[in-house]
Amino acid sequence: MVRRPTTSTWTQNLEMPSRLLDSGDSDYELYEEEGEFVLTIDLPGFETDEIDLMWDDGVLNVAAEHVDDDHGRKKTYHRRFRFPKIVADDEITAAYTNGVLEVTLPTAGPATRGREIPLEGE
Structure with missing residues (x-):
């Protein structure tokens, strides 16, 4: 997987990528730099035509499916990312x-705009 340097509050205002999600040992990494988001996902074993990307109203849908007929196995991947x-x-x-x-x-x-949700309790 492509690893980017981890930023901290000390480097947030420098010209370095800003991580949006600390994915840790996850199969993806998402960060923002210079007016764009960059999403990298580890998808070993798939062919380009087995990967589907769809953008729908602020959500990126990533789906992949690989069928290994020789071994009778099917490998799938599916994630949704909201920005x-x-x-x-x-x-x-x-x-x-x-x-x-x-x-x-x-x-x-x-x-993007949202609305504040009031919190009840003590």
């Missing part, structure tokens, strides 16, 4: 090289 900023969906690009999928999602605006 905290508006993405220029017509400028999203993706590449699959050496078992690693890299998706670049340029941002097109400020953080």
